[in-house]
Amino acid sequence: MNFLLEIKENLLISYKAITANKLRSFLATLGIVIGITSVTLMQTAIEGINRAFEKSISAVGADVLYVQKFEWFGKEDWSFYRNRKDLTMAQYDFLKKNSQTAVVMCPSVGTNKVIKYNDLVLENVFVVGTTDEYQLTFGSNMEDGRFITKKESDGGYPVCVIGTDIKNAFFENTDPIGKTIKVGSYSFRIIGVVEKQGSLLGLFSLDNRIIVPIERFYRLFGGKRSLSINIKAGDVKNVDETKEEVTSIMRKARKIPVGDKNDFGVNQQEAFKTTFESLTSLIKIIGTLITSLSLIVGSVGIANIMFVSVKERTKEIGIRKAIGAKRRTILYQFLIESCTICLLGGLIGIMISFPISLIINAYVLPTAMPLWVIILGLFVSLIFGVMAGFFPAYNASKMDPVESLRYE
Amino acid sequence: MENNISQERKVLIELKEIIKLYIMGTEELYALKGITSNIYKKDYLAIMGPSGSGKSTLMNIIGCLDSPTSGEYHLNGKNVSEMDDDELAEIRNIEIGFVFQTFNLLARSDALHNVELPLIYRGISKADRIERAEEALFNVGLQDRMKHKPNELSGGQRQRVAIARALVNNPSIILADEPTGNLDSKTGEEIMALLEELNRKGNTIIIVTHEEEIAHHAHRVMKIRDGLIESDTLSDKGIKIKQQSEILL
Numbered sequence: 001m002n003f004l005l006e007i008k009e010n011l012l013i014s015y016k017a018i019t020a021n022k023l024r025s026f027l028a029t030l031g032i033v034i035g036i037t038s039v040t041l042m043q044t045a046i047e048g049i050n051r052a053f054e055k056s057i058s059a060v061g062a063d064v065l066y067v068q069k070f071e072w073f074g075k076e077d078w079s080f081y082r083n084r085k086d087l088t089m090a091q092y093d094f095l096k097k098n099s100q101t102a103v104v105m106c107p108s109v110g111t112n113k114v115i116k117y118n119d120l121v122l123e124n125v126f127v128v129g130t131t132d133e134y135q136l137t138f139g140s141n142m143e144d145g146r147f148i149t150k151k152e153s154d155g156g157y158p159v160c161v162i163g164t165d166i167k168n169a170f171f172e173n174t175d176p177i178g179k180t181i182k183v184g185s186y187s188f189r190i191i192g193v194v195e196k197q198g199s200l201l202g203l204f205s206l207d208n209r210i211i212v213p214i215e216r217f218y219r220l221f222g223g224k225r226s227l228s229i230n231i232k233a234g235d236v237k238n239v240d241e242t243k244e245e246v247t248s249i250m251r252k253a254r255k256i257p258v259g260d261k262n263d264f265g266v267n268q269q270e271a272f273k274t275t276f277e278s279l280t281s282l283i284k285i286i287g288t289l290i291t292s293l294s295l296i297v298g299s300v301g302i303a304n305i306m307f308v309s310v311k312e313r314t315k316e317i318g319i320r321k322a323i324g325a326k327r328r329t330i331l332y333q334f335l336i337e338s339c340t341i342c343l344l345g346g347l348i349g350i351m352i353s354f355p356i357s358l359i360i361n362a363y364v365l366p367t368a369m370p371l372w373v374i375i376l377g378l379f380v381s382l383i384f385g386v387m388a389g390f391f392p393a394y395n396a397s398k399m400d401p402v403e404s405l406r407y408e
Numbered sequence: 409m410e411n412n413i414s415q416e417r418k419v420l421i422e423l424k425e426i427i428k429l430y431i432m433g434t435e436e437l438y439a440l441k442g443i444t445s446n447i448y449k450k451d452y453l454a455i456m457g458p459s460g461s462g463k464s465t466l467m468n469i470i471g472c473l474d475s476p477t478s479g480e481y482h483l484n485g486k487n488v489s490e491m492d493d494d495e496l497a498e499i500r501n502i503e504i505g506f507v508f509q510t511f512n513l514l515a516r517s518d519a520l521h522n523v524e525l526p527l528i529y530r531g532i533s534k535a536d537r538i539e540r541a542e543e544a545l546f547n548v549g550l551q552d553r554m555k556h557k558p559n560e561l562s563g564g565q566r567q568r569v570a571i572a573r574a575l576v577n578n579p580s581i582i583l584a585d586e587p588t589g590n591l592d593s594k595t596g597e598e599i600m601a602l603l604e605e606l607n608r609k610g611n612t613i614i615i616v617t618h619e620e621e622i623a624h625h626a627h628r629v630m631k632i633r634d635g636l637i638e639s640d641t642l643s644d645k646g647i648k649i650k651q652q653s654e655i656l657l
Contacts, residue, residue, distance in 0.1 A: 009528055016516045319512045322473060323573070324501020324529040326494045401473045405512065 006332055014337035017309065018344075028305040029345035031298025032381055036349025037356075039291040040369060040377045044357045046284050048367025053276055055366060056198060060269045063236045064137055065243055067095070067229040067250060071265030073275045084263045086226035089214075091253040095229060098249045101242040103234035106133040107214055107227045115210065116182040117170040125166065126209045127183055129217025137232045143167075145177045145192030148213055152191075156215025160188035163207035164196045181210075186220050188212060239268060298345070299384040306338050306392035317396050318404030331397040338389025339382055346381025350374055420580055420612055421447035421470060426479035428465050428635075439465040440476070441635035447614065449580075452607040454626035454643075455616045462635040464585070467616045471504055471583045472496045484580050501529050505574025509586035511566040513558040519545060519569045520554040526577045544572040548602060564595035571602060575611075582606065584615040588622055600625045 018025040066072075070081045092107045099105065108130040115125045128134075131154075135147040143164065152159050160183070167176050176190045188210070197206040218225075233242040243266050250264055310317070317330055325333075357369040428440040439462045447453055447470075457463040468474040469481065472488055475496070481489040483503055491499065505526075506512075513522045523541040532540070545554055548568040558566050567587060574582050584603065588596030604625060607613050615626060623629050627646030631638040642650060 005528070005531060020516055315512070316514060319514060320525070320529075321497060322471075322500060322506050322512070323526045324497050324577075326497045326529075328494070329529065402468050405473070405508070 006329060007336065010333045010336040011340065013333055014340040017313075017337055018341065021309075024305065025341060025344075028302050028341055029348065031301040032295070032342050032345025032384065033298075033349045033352065035291070035295030035298040035384075036346045036377050036381055037353045038294050039288070039380065040350060040353040040373050041356060042287045042291045043373045043376075044353070044360070044367055044369045045365070046280065046287065047370055047373075048360060048365035049280060049283075051366050053280075057269055057272050057276075060272065061138060061232070062269050063233045063239055064268065065231040065233065065239065065246060066265075066267040067231065067246060068265050068267060069226045069263075070267075072267045072271040074265065081265075085254065086224070087229060087264060088227065091250065092227055092229050094253040095246065095249050098252075099231070099242075099245060101233065101238060101245050102231045104133045104136040104232045106131045106137055106230050108134060108230055109214065109217060109225045109227055111221055111225070113184045113210075113221075115166070115184075117179065120170050122166060122169055122208075124208075125183075126204075127217070127221070128209055128211045129214035129221070130211060131214055134211065134230070137230045140197060141195045143193045143195040144175075145190070147192055148211065153213045154215065156213050156219060158186070158188050158216060159191045159213065161192040161194055161211040162190055163194050163205070163209040165205055165208040166210065167193050183210060183212070184221070239270075243268070295380065295384055299342070299388040302338055302341055302345075302385070302388035303392060305341075306334060306389050307395070309337070310334060310392045310396040313396075314399065314404045314407040317399050318401050318407065321399070321401040322405060327397040330399075331393045334393030334396050335386060335389045338393070339385035342381040342385030342388065343378065346378050349381070350377050417448040417450060419446050420449045420451070420484060421445075422480070422482040423447075423470075424480040424482075426466070426469060426476045426481060428462070428469065428474070429477040438635050440469070442479070443632075443635075443637060445630065445637060445640065447581075447612070449612055450607070450610055451612050451614075452604070452625075452627040452646075453614045454623035454629045455614060455632060456618060456620075456623050456629060457632035457638075458618060461632045463616055463618075463632045466632060467583060467585055467614075470581075470614065471506060472499045497529075501526055502577060503580045505571075505577065505579040505582045507567070507570050507574050507582060507584035507587045509589040511558070511563075511570045511590070513566060513569055513573075515558055518555050518557050519550060519561065519572075522558070522569055523573045523576050526573060530577060540576055541572070544576040545569070547575065548572045562595075563591050564598060567591060567595075567599050568602070571599070571606075575606070581612045581614055584613065586617055587615060588619075589617075596622075 067087065069084045069087060074081060089107060092105075096102075096105050108128055110126055110128045112124050113127045115122050132148050132150045132152070142161075144167075145161070147161055148159060151157075160181070162176065162181075170176065170181065171179065176193060179190050180187050181190060182188075194207070194209075194211070199205045231242060231246060233239045247262065247266055250266075251262065254263060256263060320330060320333075354369055354374075357367060361367050423443050423445050426440050426443040427438065430437040430439055443466060455463050455466060465474070469476050472483070472491075475491075476489055479489065480487065483499065486499070488496070488499060500506075514525070517525075520538070520541050523544050524537045527537040527540060542551075542554065545551060548571050550565060550568050550572065553561060553565060558569070561569065571582075582603070587603070588599055591599060600622065603613055603615070613626075615622065617623055624643055624645065626643055627649055628640070629643050630640045
């Protein structure tokens with residue numbers, strides 16, 4: 001019997017068998033439906049977390065280096081880094097003068113302050129002291145007004161740029177430009193609003209910030225603070241080269257003897273990525289394992305149903321054999337039946353998880369079910385169909401025609 | 409005895425010392441203790457015997473549903489006793505048409521599809537299948553019932569579907585196991601008439617029965633007892649036909 005004809009005929013048989021026992025078929029597919037739904041949703045969620053992460057660390061800038069006392073995700077205790085010598089403006093000036101590869105460079109310091117506008121108060125606003133080049137290192141766009149100029153920066157003018165959170169809190173219906181707010185007890189005139197940036201890893205908002213000239217920051221809030229020097233390499237390809245150069249200049253600036261370890265960190269986005277990936281790959285493996293468990297349970301259910309189905313149709317198998325069905329034909333018949341059930345379950349599972357992924361995308365995480373997840377979902381259900389159906393089908397194919405004809 | 413009727417005719421089935429042994433636990437049970445017989449083309453044979461005589465086992469072996477423990481079975485010149493399961497399936501498909509007491513139709517399929525089934529297993533194309541199945545159903549008088557499922561048909565009609573299915577591949581033998589056992593006597597007579605007509609048209613028919621009345625329809629009656637052939641004789645009908653053919657000669 002020709003192979004395609006056999007497949008076609010068996011599809012028809014399985015269609016009949018499945019529709020003849022609708023409730024049972026439904027219950028049989030349920031396990032696979034749940035399995036495929038959870039597997040595809042898990043993959044979609046991981047994809048979503050990845051996308052959310054990419055988006056969220058984009059504020060850090062892939063080609064930006066951060067020279068700081070601390071090393072991101074460093075292995076030492078926090079106090080170890082804290083007790084290092086501060087990074088000073090003098091070191092910043094030395095670095096800026098000597099670096100050939102950095103495109104832009106700016107110092108920044110920060111602290112939390114209470115800010116006020118008329119009667120309105122916001123606590124724990126992050127105040128950043130920096131220079132006019134800050135905007136160039138991050139490439140953040142202005143929603144309104146302009147950024148601090150070089151003149152304002154060098155002269156330490158009492159001006160500030162605010163984030164959208166502050167704008168929304170203080171100036172819901174009015175234009176913030178030109179208004180004066182109090183940072184701590186000092187007045188600053190608003191000259192611009194930075195476009196919404198979201199939050200870094202969902203931990204802290206990048207929009208709940210005020211940016212002021214570093215000169216003034218030092219004067220008002222104290223100068224004994226360690227700097228972060230933000231350096232833009234210009235291109236991701238140049239990051240390593242710039243990092244090397246910056247490290248050697250900083251060693252000179254901080255007078256570190258040859259052979260001693262660095263007492264500062266040159267941080268970059270990469271550190272986030274490596275940490276994140278090591279974390280998510282673990283989640284991925286565990287998640288895939290757990291969700292596959294539900295698939296295995298589902299396929300055990302199908303195997304069970306198939307055993308029952310074979311037993312129940314012993315007579316039919318006998319008739320088919322008497323009429324000339326070979327072992328292979330019977331094997332295919334039941335294999336195709338279990339594959340059809342599983343594929344159906346897979347399809348239903350995807351039909352459930354796809355809309356859910358859209359809901360997740362709309363309300364929770366920026367995600368989309370990738371095509372490969374859909375294809376994988378269907379492929380996996382087919383594989384599980386073969387696995388679940390093989391032994392029942394093999395049993396059926398081995399049945400003795402005389403015995404099975406006698407079966408009632 | 410048998411030679412009287414079948415001298416010049418072609419041997420279809422050749423059974424040589426067929427033994428079938430069942431081992432049940434520690435007990436050995438000889439269902440067949442050495443059956444030797446020839447069945448000829450166009451024969452209309454009834455195999456008779458009480459239950460436990462071995463007639464069902466013999467039928468299963470003749471029908472290639474089962475293999476003998478020892479002995480040789482040639483069907484249409486082929487040594488069937490040495491074939492494996494799949495080869496036997498092919499032989500059943502091509503050489504044998506079964507008619508069962510309980511009809512054994514596929515409940516979920518209509519009459520046409522039931523008759524089509526042996527052709528499907530033979531790999532015949534769809535158009536050919538339909539044509540041949542329709543013709544077979546027409547020949548048993550069921551041209552109006554092709555799209556009916558078995559539960560929408562009477563017992564007699566179901567048996568006709570089964571006969572159409574048995575005929576559709578033009579088999580060498582039609583093997584009927586108590587074909588009227590589940591039918592009332594009137595319908596049973598109709599089915600026997602149909603089988604007789606098929607025999608007249610040249611089909612070789614073997615029926616297995618324990619009813620004398622049914623066996624009377626056959627031309628040759630083989631009685632089995634305790635796994636052996638007790639007698640193998642012409643029936644009244646067979647004698648009549650033989651006489652007629654001799655007159656013609």
